[in-house]
Amino acid sequence: MAQVIVADLSPFGYYSFKIYAKNRVSEVAERRHKVEGNFIAIVVRTTGSIPATTTIPKTEADSKTTMYLNIVYGFAGIVGLLIVLIVSFACYKIFKRWRSRQEEVKQNKLPVTRESGVRVYDDVTMLSMAAYQNVDDICDSFNLDRDQITLVKLLGTGNFGQVSKAIYGASHSEVAVKSLQDNASQKDLQDMLSELDVMKSLQPHPHVVRLIGCCIEKEPTLIVLEYLPYGDLLGYLRKSRGHDDTYNTGEKRPNSRLTEKDLLTFAWMIADGMSYLAAMRVIHRDLAARNVLVGENKVCKISDFGLARGLEEDIYTRRTQARLPVKWMPPESLFYGESTTMSDVWSYGIVMWEVFTIGESPYPGVPSRQVAGLLQTGYRMSRPRHISAELYSIMTECWEEQPQKRPTFQWLCSAVRRLLDDHKTYVNLEVYDDKDYVNFDVVT
């Protein structure tokens, strides 16, 4: 290897050296074939006393790679920029829609849509309904042809209207039709539409009354439900004891005295229906024996969703005054207007008491207006003589002061199921005395 030493250089100067190298092969090639030698120049530049750097000129291949890399980086940059632009545009659009919706809600133009898909119709007047209501939106697949409905007879009057038995369609299916009374208020319409909306959000369940459809394109608004021939459970229980209850509208009467197993099965079916509603994040807010219907084979189904609400959060706070089912309500609902699935659990404890006393009125002899005061002192209904401590303890679990200490409907289902399965006596109907209780209260 040849060595060249360049001496006496100034430590402060800058020098450039170019080294040209050629070998024998390039010399011969030049001579014989007139091919010009291909030299590589290496430039060594001194930088004063700083160690020298060596630059090797880039080959053509290197520059191509650099060019491709630059193209790729440039392309990636453009794509990235495009993505950022698209995302920002989408966010802007979503924000604009949300803002205009908030504005419309503020001005009461639209019903508030809750997360569960349940709308709450606040401040809707009858006349304004037609103006903003998109009929298809409310009824969608549930829309029925009202000409196919033939009313047969009036079954009873409920919270906001009347319920009639009817025949529907070519198959002549028996159905129940709810309609508003002529003197119905705005609040009644609101409750009816809320009931419809809640029911539409549910799938058919063996222990929840099924919505068949509705007619709301013109008045009267109709809700068409599956028909349960034995009417409400409260009247059914009372009739089973030979009492004639004017409240009950059931076409058929219970044909035998009820057994312990029947009562436990009722309690289990109600817990099962409620467990489904809880899973669907629906709070009933009016669970009572009068709002459970009885069908063939003594099947019980939860009904009357007029006060029911879909839960946006875990808690629903009542904003308006209403007639309240005081004796079925827990302290937090009575005092703070708050409802949760756990307040339905409290009501379920009262329904159990109604079932196992075969249709008595809760807090016998106590007027509704005194109930809140009693609850504040920690008072709870005592154990009816004919039911076991174990069964009574399930009820009292439901009446825990603190909502979070109450059991879930799922737990209640399996607790009652266990009593049903282990064939001990939990309800002694031999001991049950009809005269233990005073007259039935007027249902509030």
Ligand code: AMP
């Ligand atoms: P409501 O408006 O739900 O309180 O209903 C009033 C009365 O009509 C109830 O007490 C029931 O006896 C009766 N009823 C309601 N829905 C039905 C139904 N789907 N099948 C049979 N009877 C019903």
